[in-house]
């Protein structure tokens with residue numbers, strides 16, 4: 086560069102000079118806050134591990150995604166409420182029953198809120214739960230296998246949004262309705278909503294795998310119930326939910342449900358409800374809903390349940406109270422101590438914080454300002470701990486760092502606001518790109534936050550990434566919150582819409598990961614336990630192929646005697662017992678995807694051959710140097726042909 | 737307050753300057769906060785020649801086995817394991833994916849057989865005899881997740897098979 090020709094180059098020169106000076110100062114120990122520092126903070130060198138597992142909901146994808154933090158690397162999509170071509174979830178005969186509902190087979194739903202199991206209010210790494218919104222359900226994912234093992238449908242619910250939120254020892258998942266509807270469902274005019282439609286709050290027994298059950302449902306006024314959090318420590322035994330549309334509007338809610346200055350937080354004393362139920366309160370009501378779970382045979386079993394216990398506020402005194410709360414609140418978050426109940430009033434100009442101890446006091450003093458459908462409404466001033474003034478626009482959701490600070494997402498002003506519990510003063514704010522919905526601090530909704538990072542879960546990315554046509558990726562952003570100032574470290578794309586997330590220190594989960602399914606424990610009714618057992622059996626028009634897979638062949642790999650009109654089940658058992666050696670299975674003419682079979686398990690593909698011929702099958706998951714040799718043929722003869730059934734390998 | 741990224745809106749020179757400042761500002765070391773991979777497969781690649789003992793008895797957890805009398809309970813258990821986990825690739829009397837095994841206890845020491853059962857991956861990587869077998873049979877023997885007691889049972893099953901004798905190979 087010969088000479089400084091313009092302002093621009095002059096500016097560059099100064100910048101270089103300044104940069105060099107700073108760089109020099111860094112070497113002598115002064116900190117810097119640029120992007121290289123951020124890059125360093127999120128860079129996980131090849132072969133090293135992330136510090137946290139993060140579980141993000143896929144929103145309209147219906148699935149859960151697993152990321153590493155701080156790197157933002159995607160590890161896995163865990164299929165839950167939607168079919169998943171990557172591993173055959175909802176396609177294989179074993180997993181189809183998992184997507185059964187009282188409405189039949191539902192291949193795609195909308196999943197919002199992952200929730201880790203807790204012991205004494207601390208996330209314990211056993212299970213992850215998540216809701217299906219449209220066809221109301223909750224699912225349990227086992228965190229040793231990262232697999233959905235159980236799904237329970239919820240009757241008398243519509244829009245299972247305030248769900249699932251867990252009590253501090255995983256006694257219950259709390260699941261509430263977004264949409265109030267006629268309960269039970271019946272044909273009636275929509276215009277008669279007010280006073281006739283109702284909501285339900287379900288308490289679901291969650292701490293016994295395979296036995297999730299609705300313990301009871303509380304019938305509540307016809308509002309929209311939005312989000313929830315259970316109490317902890319002193320407030321254990323309670324659950325808190327936000328509501329909006331206390332106007333009970335049934336049309337144009339954006340106007341009609343925004344009339345009142347305050348809606349309600351519902352405080353439910355579930356310990357009290359338990360007592361009432363134990364004494365026989367409430368009534369058993371007919372309802373059809375499904376409970377699906379993977380059995381010890383690793384196959385899905387779906388059972389129809391036919392009744393549920395319903396409790397009304399009048400059946401159980403002092404079970405439920407309303408706390409007036411400004412205005413159309415969304416998030417509801419209890420701080421790690423259990424004392425403060427924070428509501429994110431998305432149309433409010435303050436963040437109201439209720440006090441649990443003041444609430445108890447107000448209940449003792451009967452400091453009520455009214456009553457709705459038998460539910461006492463406490464006086465706002467009597468329960469209020471404080472208000473965060475001028476936090477920003479559209480406060481949605483709050484989490485805690487365990488050091489006395491709260492972090493609230495601001496949807497409209499697109500930022501995270503950090504404020505102090507007790508003083509209610511805003512101490513820092515940082516922009517989010519763009520339109521942050523929920524945010525997540527590892528453990529930040531529990532008694533023990535690991536308050537090092539906050540993840541912003543954003544609704545809109547606009548110009549943040551290379552564009553991909555009209556449909557853009559959704560995204561999350563990682564911020565360092567270990568210092569006084571929040572610091573943006575990383576943007577990373579997400580699959581579907583990340584409504585909410587959970588995270589847990591990697592060490593807790595890493596050590597418990599299953600590597601294989603032990604072959605000797607395989608109790609699948611159509612398992613083939615050893616190549617010597619491989620065979621083909623005809624049962625009328627049904628043909629069962631008991632097939633084994635191992636590097637690098639199938640047995641049998643030549644099959645004859647199948648006829649057009651048969652229904653063939655390929656029951657493929659993977660005989661491998663080593664980590665990371667799945668085999669795949671695909672057969673030409675299959676109308677239903679493929680299989681991916683983990684070591685030691687059996688998976689089944691249903692195949693209805695339509696045309697005579699000789700069709701290949703092969704392994705779809707590269708498994709060894711001879712993977713391309715892992716194949717076979719099945720011969721299909723015309724209907725009524727007399728080709729005998731035969732099968733072989735290596736002959 | 738929707739923030740707009742100013743970085744994209746200015747001239748190239750300014751961008752370069754900013755980039756330099758950013759890079760320079762970031763030049764300070766950040767603490768490392770990640771778990772390091774524990775153990776992993778670091779041990780596998782240890783180069784160097786094998787000891788005579790390793791040549792004879794293989795590489796793995798088994799350094800010494802007293803075969804003793806053939807134990808019928810072990811033979812029964814070994815036969816079950818063989819059917820479940822080995823028979824996909826091995827026959828007793830004929831070559832299949834891997835070599836026939838009726839006479840294997842004559843060819844190899846008990847320690848070698850058990851180490852092959854328990855540590856096939858490292859054996860295939862490092863032991864000259866197993867490397868030669870791989871060149872002949874192509875498919876490396878997979879780990880089948882046997883315990884030492886399982887491997888001991890398979891050993892007795894193979895000793896019994898040899899004692900009983902059979903067809904060819």
Ligand SMILES: [Cu+2]
Nearest residue numbers: 668704708715
């Ligand atoms: Cu394969």
